[in-house]
Amino acid sequence: MDKFQAMQAFIRVVESGTVTKAAQTLDLPKTAVSRLIASLEAELGTKLLNRTTRKVSTTADGAEYYERALQLMSHLAEIEGSMSHAKSSPRGRLRVDLPVPLGLSVILPALPAFLERYPDIEFEFGLSDRPVDLIAENVDCVVRAGDVLDQSLVARQIGAVRQILCATPAYWDEHGRPSHPSDLEHGHVVIRTIASRTNRPFPIVVAKEGERVELQNQRGLTTNAVMAGLTLSLAGLGVVHALTFSVATHLRSGELEAVLNEWVSDPIPVFVAYPQNRHLSTRVRVLIDWLAALFASDESTAKSGRGART
Known part of the structure; x- marks a missing residue:
């Protein structure tokens, strides 16, 4: 058993609520995820999950193991992120969900500049205006216009639109x-x-x-x-x-x-949001900083901008 992979699978099952969703986000067969969990339970000598046909939940031991495993993964990500190479050349895949107008008109057209600076980061973009369950869908961060109401997320304002x-x-x-x-x-x-x-x-x-x-x-x-x-x-x-x-x-x-150009609407804040119980990886951090600079560079998206000139 690959214990690191088994811990990742266990964390993902707990966060998504089902083995099927966890398997999809890990890009593994459902049977492989089930085997990893079973092997982990056998090695620990305790039952971690209560399983039903629709959903899984943690046992008392499973809840404790989840919290400690999550801390361990966060510490590991922090260690990796502290390495000088990781800071200067972050790599890996980012799953990001963007609102359709901002994605198509502002962010995606500017992406070549980001990838020129960080060529080892790979993206998987979703374009939607729907509420996204970042944990269950294994999304690293979302960009949204309007207030972020989900208290489980950390939100940073990067701009405003008019x-x-x-x-x-x-x-x-x-x-x-x-x-x-x-x-x-x-x-x-x-x-x-x-x-x-x-x-x-x-x-x-x-x-x-x-x-x-x-x-x-x-x-x-x-x-x-x-x-x-x-x-x-x-x-x-x-x-x-x-x-x-x-x-x-x-x-x-x-x-x-x-x-009616003299009649103005209140600016709509734009946020980047990410799960508060996950360590902020270097690649997410550099993306957020780049987005903030991108929005600040244009009057139509800057926090204190005046909008489009006509």
Whole structure:
């Protein structure tokens, strides 16, 4: 038995809740993971897991062994990370989940610069806006816009994004350009995005000199994807409250025209989050530092930026 691999398998089974999920994240057959756990229990002379057809849970001995094994793995990662070569040339695979707009428009296009500096890091990217179970899915970190509500995660703010009201010039020519947000309440189609957490449209709130207005337009289109809303607006179907970084090129080209620029929304914070019970590896650390520098370099994503220029 490879005791190191068996400990890894045991930790992953406990964290994911099933042997099947653990096997998937370890890229091992389910039978191999079961054998590793059985061998570990035989060597220790105690039962570590209670098994049912749907889920596994730790015994009293298993819970104690999990905590100590987790500490041991963290210490090992810390030792490896303290080596000078590991600090200067981190290597290994990173599983990272990105929100679709930020991933496609900001992070992935800039990735060549990161890989030029850290060529030995390999990536497995997920692109989604859904809540991700980092432990069960064996994800190293996630980037998310908006508050991080999961108390089991450590979150570091790396930037902020802003939004702007825009539509095609042809749309404005047909429906009229508003001089006040309330003008969009009547005779306009407002494209809204459904929030995955609430299954309700994100509110559109803008403010100017202390006056705050929340659009209550009942005539509109809805979608569960931010980029889909942008596509609908580019097709001339309505007004979108778009992320500034995603519409910057369309504004410059004239495909879209922004309105009510003096009416601004509160910035949306962007965080990198990772499990608090895991040692922060050097490769995750350098990725977070690079992301923070990347976001700070652009006004549309910097914490104190002003958004896209039109």
